Amino acid sequence: MSISSESAKAYWGENLRIIMTYLAIWFVVSYGAGILFVEQLDAISFFGFPLGFWFGQQGSIFVFVVLIWAYVASMNKLDEKYDVQE
Amino acid sequence: MSVDMLSYLFIGGSFLLYIGIAVWARAGSTKEFYVAGGGVHPIANGMATAADWMSAASFISLAGLISFVGRDGSAYLMGWTGGYVLLAMLLAPYLRKFGKFTVPDFVGDRYESSTARIIGVVCTIVISFTYVAGQMRGVGIVFSRYLHVDINTGVILGMAIVFFYAVLGGMKGITYTQVAQYCVLILAFTVPSFFLSAQVTGHILPQIGLGATLETGQSVLATLDQLSLDLGFAQYTAGKKSTFDIFCLTVALMCGTAGLPHVIVRFFTVPRVKDARTSAGYALIFIALLYTAIPGVAGFGRVNLIQTLNGPDNAGTEYAEIPSWFKNWENAGLLGWNDRNGDGKIQYAAGAAFDGKKGKPSYAEGDERGEFGQRLATNAKTDAGFDAAKQPFANEVYVDRDIMVLANPEIAQLPAWVIALVAAGAVAAALSTAAGLLLVISTAIAHDLMKKTINPNINDKQELMYARLAAVVAICIAGYFGINPPGFVAQVVALAFGIASASVFPTLMLGIFYKRMNTQGAIAGMLVGLISTVGYMWYFVFGGGNSADYFMGVSPGGFGAIGMVLHFIVAIVVASMTPPPSEEMQRIVEDLRIPRGAGEAHAH
Numbered sequence: 001m002s003i004s005s006e007s008a009k010a011y012w013g014e015n016l017r018i019i020m021t022y023l024a025i026w027f028v029v030s031y032g033a034g035i036l037f038v039e040q041l042d043a044i045s046f047f048g049f050p051l052g053f054w055f056g057q058q059g060s061i062f063v064f065v066v067l068i069w070a071y072v073a074s075m076n077k078l079d080e081k082y083d084v085q086e
Numbered sequence: 087m088s089v090d091m092l093s094y095l096f097i098g099g100s101f102l103l104y105i106g107i108a109v110w111a112r113a114g115s116t117k118e119f120y121v122a123g124g125g126v127h128p129i130a131n132g133m134a135t136a137a138d139w140m141s142a143a144s145f146i147s148l149a150g151l152i153s154f155v156g157r158d159g160s161a162y163l164m165g166w167t168g169g170y171v172l173l174a175m176l177l178a179p180y181l182r183k184f185g186k187f188t189v190p191d192f193v194g195d196r197y198e199s200s201t202a203r204i205i206g207v208v209c210t211i212v213i214s215f216t217y218v219a220g221q222m223r224g225v226g227i228v229f230s231r232y233l234h235v236d237i238n239t240g241v242i243l244g245m246a247i248v249f250f251y252a253v254l255g256g257m258k259g260i261t262y263t264q265v266a267q268y269c270v271l272i273l274a275f276t277v278p279s280f281f282l283s284a285q286v287t288g289h290i291l292p293q294i295g296l297g298a299t300l301e302t303g304q305s306v307l308a309t310l311d312q313l314s315l316d317l318g319f320a321q322y323t324a325g326k327k328s329t330f331d332i333f334c335l336t337v338a339l340m341c342g343t344a345g346l347p348h349v350i351v352r353f354f355t356v357p358r359v360k361d362a363r364t365s366a367g368y369a370l371i372f373i374a375l376l377y378t379a380i381p382g383v384a385g386f387g388r389v390n391l392i393q394t395l396n397g398p399d400n401a402g403t404e405y406a407e408i409p410s411w412f413k414n415w416e417n418a419g420l421l422g423w424n425d426r427n428g429d430g431k432i433q434y435a436a437g438a439a440f441d442g443k444k445g446k447p448s449y450a451e452g453d454e455r456g457e458f459g460q461r462l463a464t465n466a467k468t469d470a471g472f473d474a475a476k477q478p479f480a481n482e483v484y485v486d487r488d489i490m491v492l493a494n495p496e497i498a499q500l501p502a503w504v505i506a507l508v509a510a511g512a513v514a515a516a517l518s519t520a521a522g523l524l525l526v527i528s529t530a531i532a533h534d535l536m537k538k539t540i541n542p543n544i545n546d547k548q549e550l551m552y553a554r555l556a557a558v559v560a561i562c563i564a565g566y567f568g569i570n571p572p573g574f575v576a577q578v579v580a581l582a583f584g585i586a587s588a589s590v591f592p593t594l595m596l597g598i599f600y601k602r603m604n605t606q607g608a609i610a611g612m613l614v615g616l617i618s619t620v621g622y623m624w625y626f627v628f629g630g631g632n633s634a635d636y637f638m639g640v641s642p643g644g645f646g647a648i649g650m651v652l653h654f655i656v657a658i659v660v661a662s663m664t665p666p667p668s669e670e671m672q673r674i675v676e677d678l679r680i681p682r683g684a685g686e687a688h689a690h
Contacts, residue, residue, distance in 0.1 A: 010680050019175045026171050030164045030340075035333050039682065044322065048297030048305040048406075053323045053546075056160030057152075057381040058293060061167045061374050068174045068367040075363060086358045086683045 011082040013058050018074050030060045047079060092506035093232040095113050100270050100510045102249060104517070107266055108251030108259040116546050119256030119553055120187040120529050126261055126355040126662025132368025134261045135352045137268035137514070137520040138371070140376060141217075142224025143579040145271060145515035150490030152384035153391075156314075156652075157323040160385070161335040165583075167370065167377050168336070169343020172591075176342055178353040180598045182677050187354060188526070189590055190348045190534040193612075196597040198671060199605040200539050205612045209589040210347045210530045212620070215563065217582035218523040222568025224516040231418055231492065232509040241568035244517065245561050252521045252528075253557045260521050261355060267514040272375055274511020278495045278504050279379045282386045285498055309624035310385055310493035313392050316400070316475030318436030322388070335580075338646030342583025348522040351529070359681035363409025387494045393435040394497055395483060402431030402479070405458040411496035416461050420486035422447030424466045427479070430458050437471025439483040445471070445484050453565075526562065529555035530642030581623050589614035592653040601675045603657065606664040611657025619649035 003011075033041055034056035041052030049058075079085035087095075113119040126134070144166065152159030186192045189210055196205025222241050224518040229240025251259045283295035287306060299305050304312070310322040320326050327335075343349065352369075353362045397403040405423065411431075415421040423432055424439045424447070438445025440463055447463035454462040492512060495505045530551035537544055543551070593612050596603040623642040625631040633641070640648060666672070677683070 003682075008676065008680060015679065017665070022171070022175060024228060026168065030168050031333065031336065034160055034164055035336065038160075038325070046297075048299060049307060050323050053157055053160075053307070054297070056157060057163050057601050058296075058378050060164050062380050064167050064171050065367075065370050067171055068363075069369055071175055072363045072367050076360065079360070079681055084361060084680045086682055 003082065007082055011084060012079065014078055015075070018071065018078065020069050026064065026067055029063045030057060034060050087402050089502045089505050090234075092502050092510045095505040096407070096503075096510040097232065097513055098515060101629070103266055104247070104263045105250055107263045108255040111255055111262045112257045113254075113256035113258045113550075115532070116549050118258045119550055120307030120533065121351070121354045122256075122258040122261045122554070124355060125357055128356055128361045128365035129368050130261065130265050131352060131356050131365040132372055133268040134264035134355075135349065135365065135532075136220070136371035136372035137264035137271060137518040138352060138516055139519070140218060140261075140268075140384070140494075141350055141579065142221050142228075142272065142512065144316045144376065144380075144514035145275060145512050146228070146491050147488050147579075148223055149380045149383040149387065149413065149494075150487040152381060152516055153388045153490050154487050155326070156320070157325045157635055158327050158332060161332050162339065163377055163380065165374060166343060167341025169340040169487045170366055171369040172340060172344040173353075173676065174348070174363055174370075176600070177594055178362040178366050181350060181594070182353050182356065182359050183353070183678050183681060183683075187351070187533055189350055189594070190530055191538070192597065193593060193608065194534065194538060194672070196675075197605045197608040198668065199609070200611070202608050203534055203539060204613045205609060205616075206590075206593075207530045207534050209564065209612065209616055211527055212349060212616070213582050213586045213590070214523045214527045214530075215560075215567070215583060216581060217348075218527075218560075218564045219567030219571060221516045221520040221523070222564050224658075225513060225520070226487065226568055228492070228509060228512045231414075232506075238569050241565055243412060244520070244568070245565040246518055248521050248524060249558065251553045252524045252561070253554050256553070257355065257500075257525060259350075260518075260525055263521070264518045267518040268372060270514040271511040271518075274507045274509075274514070275376050275383075275491075276379055278498075278508055280499060281500050281504060282384055282390075282494065282498050284390060292379045296382040296385050306389065310389055313389065315390070316477070317396075317434070318473055319538045322385070327641075330646055331639055331641055332630055334640045334644030334647040338584045338587045338644050339580070341423075341587035341650055342585075345589070345594065345655070346583070347530075347586075347590065348519075348526040350590075350594075351526055352522075354673045381476070381490065383494065387490050388434035389498070390497050391485070391490075392434060395432055400478075402429070402433040404431055405460055405473035406430070408432060409496070409499075411493055412629070414488055414496075415493060417485075419447075419449055420489045422449075422463055422484040423460050423465065423485075424468070424482050425456070425458070426482050430560045432483060433479045433482040434483045434485075435477045435479055437473070437477075438468055439481045439484045441468035444479075446486075447484050474504075515521065517535050520564065521553070524557055524560045527560040528553045531556035531560075552670075565618045580643040581627070584619050584623065584643060584649065585616065585648035588619040588649025588653055592650055592657065596654070596657055598675070598678060600658070600661075601672050602661060602662055602666050604661050604667045607657040607659075607661025610660040611653040614656045615649045618652055619646055622649070 038052035042050035044051040190206030193206035225244030226237040226240035240516045279292045283292040287295040287298035289295040440447045442465045456462045536552045622645045626642045
């Protein structure tokens with residue numbers, strides 16, 4: 001392995017923090033807005049959609065796409081910071 | 087040109103394309119056969135993943151399902167896309183770094199046990215066969231409708247095509263065929279959805295159109311809610327299932343997506359760890375193009391269906407006046423009319439139109455016709471589901487959910503070439519997934535069972551021969567299930583996800599994120615997840631269990647979530663009571679977490 005074990009540990013710690021942050025957003029838009037609080041959000045109208053319904057059927061999917069690309073960008077930056085990229 | 091001629095042309099043309107690509111990209115080595123040589127560009131891999139992933143269930147069944155269940159369909163939309171977030175962040179990069187060919191290969195090596203490897207093979211095969219059965223059925227239905235052959239002949243035709251490029255080309259052939267199939271299927275889905283959306287709302291994009299306001303001044307969704315309520319259906323934008331059940335179903339579909347062996351294997355085909363992440367991103371973009379169009383197609387389809395069947399005055403349409411698509415699908419046995427009040431008019435409302443399971447008509451041999459020329463069912467009589475307080479008339483129509491996407495362009499009277507395009511797209515969707523699954527099955531048998539477990543001495547050439555042989559056997563079994571289906575397409579597919587989320591997903595996650603996870607824990611966890619989920623599904627779907635006895639109200643499709651929790655708990659408890667994995671393995675797991683060096687890990 002080319003990097004020291006402390007550096008590997010720090011890299012992994014930051015990696016986990018990135019994953020946890022994005023997964024928290026993932027959970028809030030899908031399970032939160034689309035399922036658990038869908039009734040409350042449906043009272044709000046959003047471009048002709050009840051908001052909760054929109055999150056359940058379309059909005060969450062748009063957010064998922066953005067999340068993966070944000071994750072890709074964060075990880076590429078992290079890889080370079082610790083010089084572990086290929 | 088007629089719809090039939092155009093369908094032959096489009097379907098035939100697309101077959102030539104796929105076979106041509108398969109011949110061009112034949113596999114010569116096991117590495118090419120299993121992972122396409124490991125050098126696929128992330129964009130191509132994203133397209134192939136999307137095609138591999140979007141099956142007959144996504145293309146044919148999903149919009150139909152949502153059209154009939156409304157908001158509860160969100161579980162499928164979110165479940166089948168949200169899993170990619172898990173895949174990109176929790177599995178793909180690490181599995182790519184580990185550098186094995188298959189899921190059982192990872193399981194066997196990570197847990198240093200051939201027992202674990204064999205359980206991995208069993209999980210892979212159970213999941214893939216459960217899934218592929220529905221695909222072959224889907225191919226059969228499409229062929230029978232557009233090529234006017236019976237469903238069984240359609241299934242056999244599909245088997246022959248898949249045989250060609252899965253057996254010859256292996257992963258390399260499949261990857262590039264799937265790129266072509268993605269292009270065909272996405273065009274075939276989005277073009278009609280643009281037409282439909284423009285026709286109903288004036289907006290081209292169905293994503294926006296669904297929120298549009300109609301000429302009446304009411305929004306599409308409010309119109310749909312109103313129409314549904316007037317006919318005795320539940321409101322379209324309100325849910326009917328319990329929140330907990332929907333929650334579990336979504337978890338099972340998401341984690342199942344991340345644990346499906348034929349999707350995971352795609353991330354072994356890219357050159358670097360970085361590309362594994364990127365290619366998950368491309369895959370989700372390509373999938374989202376279709377998935378975000380689905381709610382619109384479902385909504386417009388529902389409005390069109392209700393308005394066509396009940397006529398402008400919402401009081402019914404004379405059978406003599408009904409458009410030809412109705413009669414076509416009636417002849418195919420997927421639509422049925424039971425003139426309960428004898429007025430010669432088709433009336434559509436909530437409730438069952440025919441006596442028996444799901445209100446479906448059964449037609450006798452021969453072609454018995456009623457006084458208006460409609461097909462006569464043997465089970466016409468029913469008084470079920472009519473509530474005069476809620477609806478103006480009793481329901482007289484049975485509409486099979488699976489016809490929605492295929493019938494939509496005809497219901498909306500779109501040009502003939504659009505209808506033919508949809509047919510070609512449906513075939514592409516079903517064939518690409520079937521091929522991906524068959525490859526996973528043959529790899530599991532040839533690589534994990536023959537090479538790694540039974541006879542390690544076989545050479546590359548013999549292994550390749552076993553892989554092809556296994557693919558042939560798998561195609562025959564899949565064809566058998568296609569001809570004798572154990573259930574309807576979407577239902578069977580949902581079960582495959584539950585099994586994947588309870589068996590494969592947790593064991594991969596723990597293998598990567600929990601260094602202390604050992605052989606005993608993994609084996610116990612996989613067995614508990616697999617057996618509890620398969621048992622629950624078996625009992626409630628095929629064994630005659632009653633829905634009143636559901637565990638905490640969770641339907642069989644959602645039980646994968648419970649099975650997954652059981653898997654995690656059992657695996658962690660058992661691991662904590664047994665010795666930790668070897669120092670060597672713990673070092674390897676640490677190394678997994680660093681992207682550099684994946685190239686070397688892959689060269690074996």
